[in-house]
Amino acid sequence: MGNIETLEELYKRKFDWLPDNLRNEIGHFNIFRLEPFTGEKAKPIPYKRRDYYKIMLVIGNSKVHYADKIFEVKKQALSFSNPQIPYKWEHLDNIREGVYCIFNQHFFNQFGNLSQYEVFQPNGNHIFELTDEQVNKLTTIYERMFEEINSDYIHKYDALRNLVFELLHFATKMQPSSTFDKHPINASQRISTLFLELLERQFPIEEAHSKVNFRSASDFASQLNVHVNHLNRSVKEATDKTTSQIIAERVLQEAKILLKHSKWNISEISYALGFTEVTHFNNFFKKHLQQSPSQFRNV
Structure with a gap:
């Protein structure tokens, strides 16, 4: 890419x-x-x-x-x-x-x-x-x-x-309204919106030496100055998904893009996505797609 x-x-x-x-x-x-x-x-x-x-x-x-x-x-x-x-x-x-x-x-x-x-x-x-x-x-x-x-x-x-x-x-108007559209904005939805904006700010990753800095719910909670339990409850209430699930989905999406459309090796992609070890990235990828990053890249 x-x-x-x-x-x-x-x-x-x-x-x-x-x-x-x-x-x-x-x-x-x-x-x-x-x-x-x-x-x-x-x-x-x-x-x-x-x-x-x-x-x-x-x-x-x-x-x-x-x-x-x-x-x-x-x-x-x-x-x-x-x-x-x-x-x-x-x-x-x-x-x-x-x-x-x-x-x-x-x-x-x-x-x-x-x-x-x-x-x-x-x-x-x-x-x-x-x-x-x-x-x-x-x-x-x-x-x-x-x-x-x-x-x-x-x-x-x-x-x-x-x-x-x-x-x-x-x-x-052609698509179903999201959870955010169904109810008046409340405190949980405001926190969830801030969380999603902070998550998206880390992407796209354009250079191999760039790195995702916030990978866990506690990382985001610290950055947003809220307790991690409060963040988790707010995100679950607003999106019907867990904080970890949303983070994993977004990291997985970026991983698939980089594997298919960049020339970076697996180690570089792993580092850019915030994994401390390539094996951690491989395990994460296999858990969600039932195949290794190399297998996905070569399909």
């Missing part, structure tokens, strides 16, 4: 040009149609993380490698990509048409926290198969984006942010 792709690299790879204002703007937003890059003109998309967000409407059959999972788009779908999770698309020649917008975190500075939406969370849903009626509704939103970005309206970027939120809410 290569280094994280920047907006500058995206423009050079796909378009061989850079917007004049790309480096001058604090926040960046743009929107494109897919037609020029499909069929025979489709270019391979490398599996890697990007430092920008992307929301894409795709018409046609294709496959998406998203983190450690593979999704098949049977007919048409709306996809959400974020800087935390690597991805790539296959069979672009089967995509008939589409449209996508890209933006960075700075574009939403003081306008909201994108990470609160499940579509941008590591364990959330990122691909949504669509009906024809849903495609028509989404197409209208994207056409409004084209209209706004090409206008002279002084507040057009505020209007574009609102349209991005329309896409976010459209997808969020």
Whole structure:
């Protein structure tokens, strides 16, 4: 897995040009149609993380490698990509048409926290198969984006942010509400949210000498200045999972990504994920997947 792709690299790879204002703007937003890059003109998309967000409407059959999972788009779908999770698309020649917008975190500075939406969370849903009626509704939103970005309206970027939120809410309404959405926010949910944010801050791991510092419930409790029993109760109440279970799931997800898409050896991956011994990592991996890291890598 290569280094994280920047907006500058995206423009050079796909378009061989850079917007004049790309480096001058604090926040960046743009929107494109897919037609020029499909069929025979489709270019391979490398599996890697990007430092920008992307929301894409795709018409046609294709496959998406998203983190450690593979999704098949049977007919048409709306996809959400974020800087935390690597991805790539296959069979672009089967995509008939589409449209996508890209933006960075700075574009939403003081306008909201994108990470609160499940579509941008590591364990959330990122691909949504669509009906024809849903495609028509989404197409209208994207056409409004084209209209706004090409206008002279002084507040057009505020209007574009609102349209991005329309896409976010459209997808969020398509998936079951999480436990956090079912009840008013209480103390347990606030602590759980802080725990999940602290956990996610350790990922993605891009360099072999980087290391996960918080691996146990007590590590997180100390950092959050709460008793470990209180943290465990709060997380269980808010998520219906134990603290250790959530930590293990996230470490396992990152382990699978690194094993499949990096050139690091098992020892380097083990160290980066916070294991003191390679044997501990091997035992952890076998416990959850019933195969060794080497076996998983070579499948």
